[in-house]
Amino acid sequence: MARFIVKRLVAMIAVLFAISVLTFLMLEAIPNGSPAERLGGRLATAAELHEINIEYGFNKPLYVQYVKSMEQIFSGTAYSYSQGLNVVDQVKAGLPATLSLSLGAGVIWLFFSIVVGTITAIKSGRFTERVLTVLAMMGVSFPPFFLGAVLIYYLGYKAKIFPLGGYVPLFNDPVQWAVHLVLPWFTLSVLFIGFYSRVLRSTILDTINEDYVRTARAKGLSERQVLVRHILRNSLIPIISLWGLDLAQVIGGGAILTESIYNLHGVGQFARDSIAHLDLTSILVVTMLTAVAVVVLAAVVDVLYALLDPRIRLG
Amino acid sequence: MRRTIRGLTAAAMTLGVLCVLSACGSSSSTSSGSSSSSKSSASMVTLVEGTAPDSLDPGMSYTSQGWEPLWLTYTGLVTYAHASGAAGTQLIPGLAATLPVISDGGKTYTATLRKGLVFSNGTAVKASDFAYTVERAIKIPWGGSGQFITDQIAGASAFSSGKAKTISGITTSDATGKITVHLLAPYGAFDNVLAFPSLGLVPSGTPFKNMANNPPPGVGPYKITNIAPNASYELVKNPRWGQMNIPGIPAGHVNITAKISSNVEANALSVLNNSADVFDWADVIPGSLLPQIQSQAASRYSKQIMNSTYYFFLNTKSKPFSSALARQAVITGISEDSLNRLGSGTLIPACYFLPPGMTGHPTAPCPYGDPSAGGNIAKAKALVQQSGMAGTPVTVWGQMRSPRRQWVDYYTSFLNQIGFKATEKIVADATYFATIGNLKLNPQTGFADWNQDFPNPIDFYLLLSGKAILPTNNENFGQVNDPRINSEVNALGAVPTTNLASVAGRWQTLDEYTAKQAYVAVFGYQTFPDFVSSRINFGAVVYNPVYGTDWSSLQVK
């Protein structure tokens, strides 16, 4: 068991390292993206560019620059080139909006996925199931910025029910906080419900045929008790693990498109702005954040699986 | 066990989230200095802008959004008159008692500091603060420090590279308040350089680093407080301004909160609905809202010219635009009406490189057809055939953001129409000018723009002079190297801004020559919005041709 955990840890660190190096190299490779030229502005002279190169260390070999960037990131002193602001501070400033969006949406999508997944599994083959399936599929077929645009146009501009975007901090005005988040929550949840309900349905259908379910029925438990106590408990395992990982992704700035269309100024939108500016430091920080969140949770999930299911101690 | 883990995890996560939400929610700003006491008596107006200032540190900032607040908070030795139109291009003494005396054939500038000046924190202003401010601008580094400081002031280059401890060309005397600056060569626009907010005085000892979140104190009708990076900042009236009695620079009427929101559409709507007061002049009102604004808010909206020329550069060194006929074909055939429609009707048709608000803008009819009459495609096709360049492959470069991308889409389609084989390449905004400024790439044609740094034609003509062609960070994209332009630029560039009127005729002739040579395909002068809420006294708003809406002129009705 310990060996398994250690192996996963080592693999995790290796992956994170590889990702940081990859990002760094890719951004360095972009032609004419010299940060010195961008820092210097349109009228910078050769002498100025030289100064900037020395001051920021751009003339040093790549691996030295890489080490310096990583040091800065881990000590919280990384500054973005395009604006000279502390990147870690900016990410922290974006966290409330991103957390509000992702956790709210997370709860919503988990709940509805369970409901829809269970119904489509039980009523499999019937008309209800087909309709729900198509509805769920629709959710997964919309690019979030299109869905967002449609919602903003019809419910915002035309019907004027919802605001046109923006984020209101929770402690400033809880009601407005929720009102501003309704459309973003819906947009983000709809993406996942389609997927999760299908996975849950498929897991439930597998579990239904397991021996212990037949045993439970034979013992005289009602269909409902069988469903909740045995089928759902076991079927929810993969769902919860997926949920944790997707949540990690979204918190790390994965909901770039949803946050941008609703102008929430969260970590995702910050990621988008950094990409638009091709700002090396900011992109590095956001990438690392997402990667860390995802990889850590993947390892935690694998460890949990190994703990819970003795069959899976592959190593 | 499963349930316990799940329960614990959920509880931990919720706790963690609540902590973060409350912590981040409460501490939303950093402030420099006391804010609440000074704004008790003045009303507060809200300004919405789509792009944040690149920095609120004067020694760093080099964008319109930065200069808007900074010219009111960091006054330099000279500044511009707080007036609209041509009157606003006049230089007036700022912290100097009079405009600098120019001697030694234009190489020496001497000024004396007014008496009794204090920074917004009460510290007295000394003459040596000027020298320190210039040194700081070099070291931070300020984007214009190479072009305007190191290349001009004697000893600045040695200071910049670390060989000297101070700038030998600047001498000051704290006792008398006298400041003397020696230039390497006569440079007519040096007064304009002194007027840059980046040369607005800061106290000696201010650290040599970008203090965007906590800028140093300055001398001006306003001071900056309550900065929430990338979100908002405030300008409150400087209580120490009145006692200094500087003529020509009025104290403000209201305090201003500037809110940054990238959704420009929502910004325009909020000013239309009066939930915000001022729309930032440097933003573009989305075309979809213009009809609404023009009908509902006609009494508080107008279009203003800010010296800004939009053009397609033409590489005069390679095919096909090495041929003058090919260049003329472009200028003859291009439809400025189409480009204007793509730009929401905010362009003024143009053919001359110097914009209308600039001394030297020619008034003679355009040499290749009236730009507002639509393009002459047939004639353009004939010219292309004549030039022998028909069928030449052309790569057209453009930026990603609207409407620039749409302009390049149109331009590419147009080039194909008149006989070239054009394909477009759209590059991310952040790297566009660095990309086309790389001589190795040798770009054939593409979008370019120039917004004035100061109202002196030399600022525009540095883009067309031979010595401005650089291997990287080139701005003379067309690689124009014409001996007549070079020599005129040399001669006229040495004339001080205060004597500009005397050489206006020569600038005009030069600009007409440039148009005749078809060196650049100018397609419009951009106009900018002057748009406020109904709460603001629109008639009293001053729209300075260098810095846009003058926030110190904002008044509530």
Added chain:
Amino acid sequence: MPSRAPAANVMATQSAAGSEFSEVSPALLDDNEELPPGLGPWKLAWRRLRRNRVSLAFGVVFLIIVILCVGAPIYSHDIAHIGPNIENVSGTVKIGNKRVHIVSLSSIPVGPTWHSHYFLGADLNGRDLAVRLLYGGRNSLEVGGVATLITMFLAVILGVVAGYFRGWADGIISRVLDIIWAYPAVLLGVALGATLAVSGIDFGLFSLKGNSLIVPAFVIGIVYVPYVAKPVRGQVLQLREREFVDAARQQGLSHFRIMTGEILPNLASTIIVFVPLILANAILLEAGLSYLGAGVQPPNPSWGTMISDGVSTIPAAFHLVLVPGIMLVLAVLSINVFGDGLRDALDPRAKVRIAR
């Protein structure tokens, strides 16, 4: 028989479908009880699919969309008389008996005219929206299709090699998959797009121009490799323990023969099930990349670029968003529903439904 395959995935976020399958053995149904005698698994699957009217209907919808898009040149040439990149910003078009500007002075393009010229209206540059919609469909489908091919090709090879040989080959491949999978797809797309947009790639034998469609297809293809490779690997891990593989090894067959002859055919239904899933997601990812400027390069249309161009014109010209958006959603939805039906048909546990 197919293991649990993940359903349509989410764009711009990544899911953990892989981890679940990398270590866990999916439940296999070795003994196909209660199969009607004489019918092989493929015939059975086809029967099940036929019964699923909804899926079939959507499959037909998708086919119609493909045919329409393939017919883009015909529409452009014979009906609309205008190409996809021809601009007409200052021109006018006749609606009823009025002449209307194609693009107004405030940059608002004309809406649907419902006749042959500018049937669905014009875009910001005065181009015919209907023509661009069809050509854009071609580009979107082409990018999606090529990306899917790249994904399936690479994923099957990597999955089979990793699962079959295990050991260090598996270790390396799994780590590479982890890296790709944890990497924000969008960033990869944008960075590669930015790099290649200016200079294109030169691979000695062949070179790609910066605005070729292969670039976004390649990026999207790489992104989805782990989603397919991991479940494939999981399945191969079990298959290699089965008796027929042992038998083949004892027969002295080479590894290559075993992989192609014994293992690959058993993966067939898994692979078939994945194709529509990946295709749907590839099209969605292309739209996302185009929104960020890293997808299909202008002036070439694609549904994604058309939507993202349109978003900037809300609220004045919403048809610019609605038209390509609906097409895109319809296409992706059809693929998803059909693919879902396909999976149900190939899944032996579907016997639960036939029984009712």
